[in-house]
Amino acid sequence: MDAQNKIQNKYKDRIRELKAGLGSKLIILTHHYQNKEIVELGDYVGDSFGLARRAAADTSAEYIVFCGVHFMAESAAILARPGQSVQIPDVEAGCWMADMADPFIVERTWQELSDFFGPESMLPISYMNSEAEIKAFCGRNQGLICTSSNAAKAFSRALEQRERIFFLPDQYLGLNTADKLGIPREEIVVWDPGLPLGGNSSENLAKSRIVLWKGHCLVHTRFSQEQIEEVRKSRPGAKIVVHPECTPEVVALADAAGSTDFMIKYVENSSPGEEVVIGTEFNLIHRLQTQYRDRTILPLSRSICPNMAKIDLQKLCHTLESPGRTNVVTVDKDLKEQAKLALERMLALSS
């Protein structure tokens, strides 16, 4: 065993010891994009919203340690019950996409759009992958949050209430959702906050029903049409499934597109011997490869989120050494209440 492995094993032993000491007071949440070692030491693996809800529903957990990126730990802090603390092993584990929507600029854009379209014309919808301030912005403007699995439902519900949607921060999830609902491209604009009128003519803006913030995920936009064409040539029998944060061109060439849960079920429902090529973060694909050894699971290309990768055994161990004290994630009381409103509206979608 080399020196590096010995150190890693020491951390794993210490983490298990600390977990045993804290018992049911501690809950470790791990996102699907965490590496295998972290997931194996966690109590639950899932998507950001599912994990945050699970932690809040756990009546004995006082210390929630979220192995994921910062907006996810914030969501857990928004939903946390009084007396629960949320920690993240590395406060620098941010999200590029969430960072593309600066709350001050979003607020200024909202004002500009409200002046252009008139009051009560638009409803804001934010993807779960956003800061607490953006979630709160949606909450106080009658808007809601969505995930990649309920975005279409959120869009349909919003268009029953208002003429237009202001969706942020992921333009591609927005475009793919609008495509799914059959909304014509002439009724969709992308808003670049650095340009006058977001880079649109006033005629185009006036025709729009969907205004999309110009953000994207660098992990999912690395997938290309060429990669799909290559797989079609080299593995003609393979099915290709991608995440809706990919560009619409990539989604159009794939056999299916859907949320992380959708992709997991897609693999689950495939038959032994089948080939499935997946366009999403590599750590999830790697776990599926380990779980379904009787079929061939391949990445469309190896795309890793460097922010998720900032969480490692050493940092997790360090966090657990001081439960409720190191790297605690808090959300201002008013923001928390407003953000909760937007999250509750999302939950109401399933009723």
Ligand code: SF4
């Ligand atoms: S995969 Fe993309 S959206 Fe998810 S945390 Fe990483 S940068 Fe953010």
